Amino acid sequence: MRTVFSYLKPYRLAVYVALFLMLVELAVELTAPLILARIIDDGVVAGDLNVVIFWGIILMASSLVAFLAGIVNSFYAAHAGQSTGLDLRGAMFRRIQLSSFAKLEDFATSSLIMRLTNDVTQIQNTVFMGLRIMMRAPLLIIGGVVLSFFINARLALVFAVVIPLLVLTITILMKKGALSFGWVQRRLDQVNHVTRENLMAMKLVKAFVRRGHEAKRFVTNNTQLKDQTVKALRLMEITQPVLLLLMNGSIVAVLWFGSFQLNTGNAQVGEIVAIVNYATRIMGALTVLSMIIMFLSRAKASAERIEEVLTTCDADEMVTDANPETYLRGNIKFDHVSFSYGKTEQEVLRKVSFNISSGQTIAILGATGSGKSSLLQLLPRLYTPQEGMIRIDDVDIQELDLKVLRESIGYVSQQTMLFSGTIRENISWGKPEANLNEIVRAADAAQIHETIQKLPDGYETRIGQRGVNLSGGQKQRIAIARALIREPQILLLDDSTSALDNRTEAAFLRALEQYPCTTILITQKLSTAASTDRILLLEHGELLAEGSHEELLSNSTFYQELYSSQYGKEA
Numbered sequence: 225m226r227t228v229f230s231y232l233k234p235y236r237l238a239v240y241v242a243l244f245l246m247l248v249e250l251a252v253e254l255t256a257p258l259i260l261a262r263i264i265d266d267g268v269v270a271g272d273l274n275v276v277i278f279w280g281i282i283l284m285a286s287s288l289v290a291f292l293a294g295i296v297n298s299f300y301a302a303h304a305g306q307s308t309g310l311d312l313r314g315a316m317f318r319r320i321q322l323s324s325f326a327k328l329e330d331f332a333t334s335s336l337i338m339r340l341t342n343d344v345t346q347i348q349n350t351v352f353m354g355l356r357i358m359m360r361a362p363l364l365i366i367g368g369v370v371l372s373f374f375i376n377a378r379l380a381l382v383f384a385v386v387i388p389l390l391v392l393t394i395t396i397l398m399k400k401g402a403l404s405f406g407w408v409q410r411r412l413d414q415v416n417h418v419t420r421e422n423l424m425a426m427k428l429v430k431a432f433v434r435r436g437h438e439a440k441r442f443v444t445n446n447t448q449l450k451d452q453t454v455k456a457l458r459l460m461e462i463t464q465p466v467l468l469l470l471m472n473g474s475i476v477a478v479l480w481f482g483s484f485q486l487n488t489g490n491a492q493v494g495e496i497v498a499i500v501n502y503a504t505r506i507m508g509a510l511t512v513l514s515m516i517i518m519f520l521s522r523a524k525a526s527a528e529r530i531e532e533v534l535t536t537c538d539a540d541e542m543v544t545d546a547n548p549e550t551y552l553r554g555n556i557k558f559d560h561v562s563f564s565y566g567k568t569e570q571e572v573l574r575k576v577s578f579n580i581s582s583g584q585t586i587a588i589l590g591a592t593g594s595g596k597s598s599l600l601q602l603l604p605r606l607y608t609p610q611e612g613m614i615r616i617d618d619v620d621i622q623e624l625d626l627k628v629l630r631e632s633i634g635y636v637s638q639q640t641m642l643f644s645g646t647i648r649e650n651i652s653w654g655k656p657e658a659n660l661n662e663i664v665r666a667a668d669a670a671q672i673h674e675t676i677q678k679l680p681d682g683y684e685t686r687i688g689q690r691g692v693n694l695s696g697g698q699k700q701r702i703a704i705a706r707a708l709i710r711e712p713q714i715l716l717l718d719d720s721t722s723a724l725d726n727r728t729e730a731a732f733l734r735a736l737e738q739y740p741c742t743t744i745l746i747t748q749k750l751s752t753a754a755s756t757d758r759i760l761l762l763e764h765g766e767l768l769a770e771g772s773h774e775e776l777l778s779n780s781t782f783y784q785e786l787y788s789s790q791y792g793k794e795a
């Protein structure tokens with residue numbers, strides 16, 4: 225909880241003001257029974273109307289002050305709560321953005337979304353409640369007990385028995401509650417996860433007629449969420465009756481002992497009324513406290529989940545102050561590079577070594593799962609190899625400024641990802657300051673300019689969520705244009721031409737010649753690979769062979785088999 229609540233620090237002033245106003249409210253609440261005792265004993269019983277009027281006015285005035293303090297307290301409490309939430313969400317978002325993939329993969333996307341939204345809301349509410357009523361309840365209980373002793377110590381002894389019992393009950397419930405609500409949040413993650421998957425795979429679910437199966441999966445998770453929430457709430461629901469029972473018992477005890485004390489002259493009517501009044505207020509505070517326990521239990525579970533993100537995600541991608549004009553030339557050298565996704569995972573790349581000179585175009589060929597995408601992702605340092613070294617322009621990429629490294633790279637991932645917005649915005653996402661000419665040039669090279677022009681709104685056509693209103697090939701080409709507009713020194717194409725027909729692909733590869741960059745393209749098509757300077761053959765994470773199309777055709781049986789599988793034996 226400590227890390228999360230340290231985010232309250234910048235709002236210290238609002239916190240102090242809110243706490244001060246809360247204390248004002250508390251003071252009025254605590255002194256009211258004292259005033260009441262005075263009105264009864266010195267005014268009503270003694271028959272002095274002046275005392276009744278004087279203390280009556282004081283009671284009214286202090287109530288008004290408490291009322292105003294309450295309103296202003298709400299403003300400050302809301303400000304502190306909402307601002308802490310804003311900062312927490314911001315901090316988590318930045319952490320997630322800066323974190324390495326290796327760490328980020330510890331969390332499901334849906335869980336991260338829940339932590340950024342739902343969990344932060346729990347903290348926001350807790351801060352608000354804390355400043356508004358949470359602190360008031362225990363202080364009211366303590367103050368009520370102390371003042372009761374001050375009024376009549378013998379009668380107040382009843383509280384000395386009841387209060388420790390209450391504290392014990394509350395502590396036990398709070399511990400169990402935090403555990404239970406932690407599970408509620410996890411179940412909520414699960415429901416979110418299934419919903420997200422279903423929404424994303426809606427077409428697939430319909431086409432495979434798997435609606436029933438998916439509905440069942442959803443219902444199972446949804447029911448688990450309900451059951452867990454009911455279980456957690458049930459724990460909380462028994463709190464209130466237990467607390468009420470204890471407090472009502474203590475009121476009866478005060479009245480019972482009070483009647484004896486009254487007869488022996490050791491207590492006055494006003495004192496008994498005041499202590500019963502305190503008992504009632506303490507009971508009210510306890511009801512609030514039971515609600516607070518629920519909030520705190522939830523907040524504790526949420527704070528732990530938020531802290532997990534803030535501490536697990538390593539902010540390894542620090543923005544440095546290297547000269548933004550520093551660009552790389554694009555000579556790439558892999559030197560005995562081995563890589564696996566985790567300590568326990570199998571090696572995906574094994575002692576891979578090769579050189580690429582600046583300006584060359586290289587194709588990587590290999591069966592699915594042979595490690596092609598993994599190899600590509602090592603270059604922009606999306607992952608770090610465990611062994612060996614990758615050099616660009618003879619510098620270990622681990623020592624290169626990350627911003628410089630990534631700004632020199634144009635990366636087109638295997639799964640095309642477009643953002644909601646217009647086509648123009650999507651292309652210029654690669655270079656925000658690009659003008660329309662640059663956008664058109666990139667789109668033209670990516671063989672998508674003509675298609676865009678035929679659209680009614682041209683470059684201003686809005687792309688639906690994840691590009692739903694575009695074909696697979698169109699999306700791929702926009703993604704390519706987005707990478708080309710950066711005029712990168714290194715262009716990485718991860719099977720990015722798979723949805724293009726041969727003619728368009730050939731035109732694209734020709735257009736690429738205008739860009740003097742080192743290009744590494746992953747492809748399944750031999751025709752594409754054959755048009756590059758050199759081909760790397762990857763199998764089970766090892767570099768099997770490398771050379772030009774002709775060289776491999778005469779030297780590599782693996783390549784010959786690939787060739788005959790694509791062009792027929794007789795070829």
Ligand SMILES: Nc1ncnc2c1ncn2[C@@H]1O[C@H](COP(=O)(O)OP(=O)(O)OP(=O)(O)O)[C@@H](O)[C@H]1O
Nearest residue numbers: 565569572590591592593594595596597598599638
């Ligand atoms: N994020 C990941 N975490 C753990 N293992 C992974 C991850 N991504 C890929 N792998 C594993 O690494 C191996 C190589 O995957 P990679 O995506 O690099 O292959 P690929 O040659 O690009 O395959 P494809 O042609 O099908 O895209 C596979 O066995 C895969 O299961």
